[in-house]
Amino acid sequence: MAAEAPVDDVPWVLSAAVDAAFYQAVYPELGAGGYEAVRDYATWGWRQGRDPAPWFSAAAYLADNPDVRQAGREPLEHFLTQGRLEGRAAVPSEKAEAYRLVRARGEAPPAWRLEDLLAAAPVVSAFLEPGPRPAPVPPAPPPEPDPDEAALAGPEFDADFYLRVNPDIVAAGVDPLAHFLAAGWREGRDPALWFSIRDYQEIYPDIAQAKVNPFLHYLAAGRAEGRTARNALGFRYDILAKLRPVAERTAAAARAAGAVAAQPAEVLAEAVSLSRTGLKDLHITFSHDDYPRNFGGMQLCLQREDAEFAALGRDHLHLYPSAPWLVVRTAGEPGPLGVLLNGREVGIFTAETVAQVLRATDPRRNGARSYAVHSLLGHNADETADILEAAGMKAGFFWLHDFASLCAGFHLLRNDVEDCAAPPPGSAACGICSYGEYRARHLDEHRRLFERLDLTVVSPSEPTLALWKARAEGPARKTVVLPHARLTDAGPAPVPAESGPLRIAYLGMPAAHKGWPVFRDLTIRHGSDPRYRFLHLGARPDPALALEFHEVVVTPARPRAMLETLAALEVDAVLIWPMCRETFSFTAYEAVAAGCAVITSPESGNVAAFVSENGFGLVLPDQAALSDAVASGRLEDLARGRRAPRRYELSYSGMTADLVRQRR
Amino acid sequence: MKVLAYSSFTFSYLNRARVLFESLRRHHPDWELVALMTDEPPPGFDFDPASEPFDRVVWASDLGIPNFKSWLFKHDIIEVSTAVKGPFIHQACAGGADVVIYLDPDTTLFAPLDPLLDWLGDHDILLTPHLIDPNDDHMAILDNDISTLRTGIYNLGFVAIRTTGEGARFAKWWNDRLLSYCYDDIPTGLFVDQRWCDHVPALFDKVKVIRDPGYNVASWNLSRRTLAVGKDGAITVNGYPLRFWHFTKLGPLGDVMTKRYAGDNFPVYEIWAWYKRQVAAATDPAIPDRWWAYGRFADGEPIEKAQRVLYRQRGDLQAAYPDPFASGRGTFQDWLAHEAA
Structure with a gap:
């Protein structure tokens, strides 16, 4: 590290x-x-x-x-x-x-x-963080600022903000205003959250050409002239400005995958010979990465699946692309597979090698066998089917952890900025989407997979399955809904002894697709309202905001860290406002289990369904309605004192193992 | 109904024209698509019209314009690229098409243009104004409403006509005017081919001014148009299907105007991001930046705008130097070097 x-x-x-x-x-x-x-x-x-x-x-x-x-x-x-x-x-x-x-x-x-x-x-x-970049060398002590400039800028300059977003200035120990006036503005560092040096220079090229400090110009003249202090283009503009073509990212993945050397079959065969059953009883899974090394919802699911199949006494063979891919692979694109056997890394092998080793096991010895495709990203349909065929399997499970089976944009976020609900592939929307030209690849590869295998589609929620059924091509298939977790009542949740401001929290990384900009805008607009207390719980804060932050790092060793922190802080409501529809949302379950209400949007997939079906909070139509609910005080109904919420224990599913047990 | 759609451009706009023609071919595979080019291929660029997304190329030099080189020299690249639209549309009226549609090379279709053909059942001439809703904001009035008072009410990035009746009469009139008066000379009341068309509703019958916001969306009317993308995959403008966009000023200047008027209407940026990707993919590196074969004298010296203006103002120079592009002794270039000073 x-x-x-x-x-x-x-x-x-x-x-x-x-x-x-x-x-x-x-x-x-x-x-x-x-x-x-x-x-x-x-x-x-x-x-x-x-x-x-x-x-x-x-x-x-x-x-x-x-x-x-x-x-x-x-x-x-x-x-x-x-x-x-x-x-x-x-x-x-x-x-x-x-x-x-x-x-x-x-x-x-x-x-x-x-x-x-x-x-x-x-x-x-x-x-x-996006925004100004510190100079590569520690800043030199700035000269004494011009007293007139300091007097003009001083009252409006946000020194705390400047220091939060510029850790190198903190490290150098220099006066922030003096640094801004001497050098900072030239380096594109903003004097306050509400003023953008770069926007002002772009909107008014005469100011840029004159090489005057845009902030001073705004304060002295620009504001009175009605000039704009910062573009109000919304966070989606920033996402679009940084959008990298899928073709470019795919080419990089192919390059990386092409550079990976695969190992000989003997290495895999030896590992197999030392496994629990020598692959007699076997469960195979496919996903986009190696679940013990990465951390996220799907990885947690696979860890549980691994443990469950260990309890069933089967070997668990997990296959993932050794170099990460953003899309499914077509025939001919390089993609050696990383192989985990019972959670331990075996090595990297070609799909042919994996199939060869599986084929070499004596079919007369084959015992209980099962498989689940959790994600086809980085995999190829025919390779996947060949591997399963070599293992003598046809019937198995296909999980809807995301919507990769409908589009390469597996969050169904058109150009990463808006939920698209997977419209017809020839639609105008797909025509302008950066994922549009890769959609056919995903539809074709998944169609091949479904043609060659006998798959039961498993969805962690009803809304996810409903959308998938409405949009997926081909004949109807066997489907089943199996939630990743269920709530078990554990008695009344704690209620604060004194009624203070309503505690509204955002959980996790301050990332746009998880709804951070919505929360950020809310705190900027209503942060000074004494009726509310805004908190951020996660691994790292957003340095641009002066917000109450509590470090919470969920790890395999501390899976309940978020739940426990929410309960300890007696958070009233959690804002879960993702840009993309969630197929399940552990975050929503954790929030409710800790006694919090959930505030969400209708486009949040299973979050909205979970909240509205169970009365666990509010589903508000859009951001304007959210802001109105805050301003009007409607949100105060979500206070623990008014709701008298319950606490819940989370019981996790055994994933595919539950389905396999049902079949026996 | 036989439809001919054409665009006028030079090789430096071939990338944009490719994007336009691909969109035309996608939505109207039965239309005849013509590239009207006032240029010559740059050395090292292998121009193969058969592999382009249009059906044929018409070279401006083949339009039969009298004293072509002399006529051409009087115009800069914008002036001449707009001037040739007149002779072409006039000649196309006799070419067998029922309808002729002009589209600028930096426009792109996002949905079929079928309603145009319906309108041409009752009308002979279709025009799209720059603005269909007035602005109230001071900056927007300056940028858009007042600006179009100088450059023309209608945007001539689009015009559609029937090749008979008033449509044919318009084509002949436009041809005549553009051959003689297609200059960027706002103080005189001219702005290339466009300002002329302010006269059209007065001079001709059966004119339809298209007030559907889905046509000719551009930075100059974004202040009054809002884009949305539906879950059904349709793109709409103020609730109407988006038909075609005019990607004027691809670059920093266009970006500033787009941001100023699109604000947080993010689908606008999605459309622009898509267009930039398409243009980048359609760009051939063998075409030098800002290439124009008629931008230089024969020896390669760049021709200045003032030299073109001088030539077009002086009948004696036109008579003395019928090929003003020539280099060497006794040429217009030679005269400029030794006499003009």
Whole structure:
């Protein structure tokens, strides 16, 4: 993981982003551990083609970006502070897979992807938030500001905001207003949440050309002239501005997958020979990643499925694309499979090798057999069916954890900005969607899968299944609804002794598709209303907002962390306002289990259904209605004192194992 | 009904025209699609009209315009690309089509244009105004309402006519005017082919002004139009199906105007993001940036606008130098270097 290190001559962000353990493991000849690894990479390593982290190949980045190479820029720092915002791609290190296998023997997992790094190193996340980027060198002490400028800007300059979004200014210990007036505005750093230097310069090119401080211009003249302090384009504009073409991301995935070397069949055969039953009793699963190493709803489901099949005494063979794919693969696209056997990493093999090893087991010995496709992302329909055929299986289960079987945009978010409900593939909406041209691929591959296999579709909720039935092509299929969790009444929930302001919380990462901008706008608009107290519970805060933040990190070791924190803080209501329809939503179940009400939108899929069917909160038609409900005080009906809520225990399903048991 | 749709452009707009013609072909596979080009292919670019998404190319030099080189030289790239629209539409009236539709190369269809053909049952000429709703905001009035008073009420990125009756009479009149007066000269009351059409409702009968907001959506009317994408997959503008968009000013200037008037109406940015991806995919790197074969003298020296204006104002120069593009002794270029100063 990232090394603990002081900031010195090494670019600041590198000290947090270089994976020292990886660096030491794959370049043992250097003997460079800890901060020495960071220093070596920053000074010599990248020039000699050494990679700083498993998810980043320095050589590939320089090869893909000749302008960076010609400018003599160090690639990782360029990618983190500039390249990724420009839509440039990072390719995993060629040494990553070998390292992964070594690490799979039980050590702590390294950061395999940028997202892992962001989750694990909040300082890097803060640094990489959209918006102004700190200078690569620590800021020099600014000169004394012009007294007139300081007097003009001072009353409106938000020093707390400036320090929150610019951790390098905090580290340098310089006066924020003096820094802003001397250098900050030139670097595009905003003086307050409500004013954007870059927007003002873009809207008024004369101001940009004159090279005057836009904030001072606005305060002295622009405001009186009715000029705009910041574009009001909405958060969806920002998402669209950063949207990378699916073709580009798919090409990067193909490149990464093509660089992965597969291992010989003997390695897999040996692991099989040492398994619980030698694959006599076998459960096979397919998903988009390796569930023990990544963390999320689907991964939790697979962990439970693994445990349940262990209890049934079966071997569990899990197959996933060794390099992550955004879409399903078509024939000919490289995609060696990572193989987990009973939760342990075996290695990386071609689909043919997996099928060959399965075929080699004696069919007369075959005992209980089952399979479940949890996600086809990164898989190919025919390869998948071939593997199952080799294992002698045809009947099995297909899970609707998302809508990848309807579109490559598996959240059904057109251009990542609006729920589309999977309209007809030839519609105008699909025509302008970045996923549109990949929709046929997903429909074709899933059609092939359903043609070759005898699949029962399993949905974690009714609304998910209803949409899928309405939109899926082909003949009707066997379907079943199996919720991931159920609530069991555990008595009355605690009610605060004193009636204070209504506590409204947002849970999890401050990410747009989970509804953070909706919560953020609510807190900006109503944050000073004494009737409310807004809280954010998650792994990292949004530095742009001065909001009550409680660090909550849910891990396999602490799966109830969020539930317990909600109960301890006696949160009244949780805002769950995702952009995309949720197929289940553990978050909603956790919130209700902790005694909270849930506030959501009609487009939230199972969240809205869960809330409206059980009276667990409010489903409001849109953001305007949400804001009205806050302003009018209607939300105060959600206070624990008024609702007298119940507490619940969450009992989780056994996933596919429940269905297999039913069949026996 | 036989329909001919055409667009006028140079090689630097071939990428945009490809996107337009692909959309036309998708929605109207039975229409004849014509590229009207006032240019010559750049060296190193292998132009194969058979592999383009249009049916044929008509070169401006083949329109039979008298003294073509001399006539051409009087115009800059915008002026001439709009001027040739007149001769083409006039000649097309005798070419067998029942309906001729012009679309700018930076427009794109998002739904079929069938209602146009219905309207042409009762009318001979269809025009789309820049604005169909007035603005109230000062900035919007300056940017849109007052601006169109200078450049023309109707946007001539689109016009559709019947090839008979008033449609044919309009085509002949437009041809005549554009051959002589298609200049960007706002102080004189001219703005290329467009300002002329302010006269159309007065000079011709059977004119329909299209007030459906789904036609010719552009930054200049976004202040009064709201885009939505439905769960049925339809894209609508103020509740009407989006027919075609005019992607004027692809680049930072267009972005600023679009943001100013679209605000948080995010489907507008989705449409633009899509268009930018399409244009990027349709761009051939073998065509140099800002290429125009008629932008330079024969020896490669760029022709300045003032030199074109001087030439078009001086009948004696036109008579003395019938090929003003030529280089060498005794040419207009030579005259400019030695006499004009």
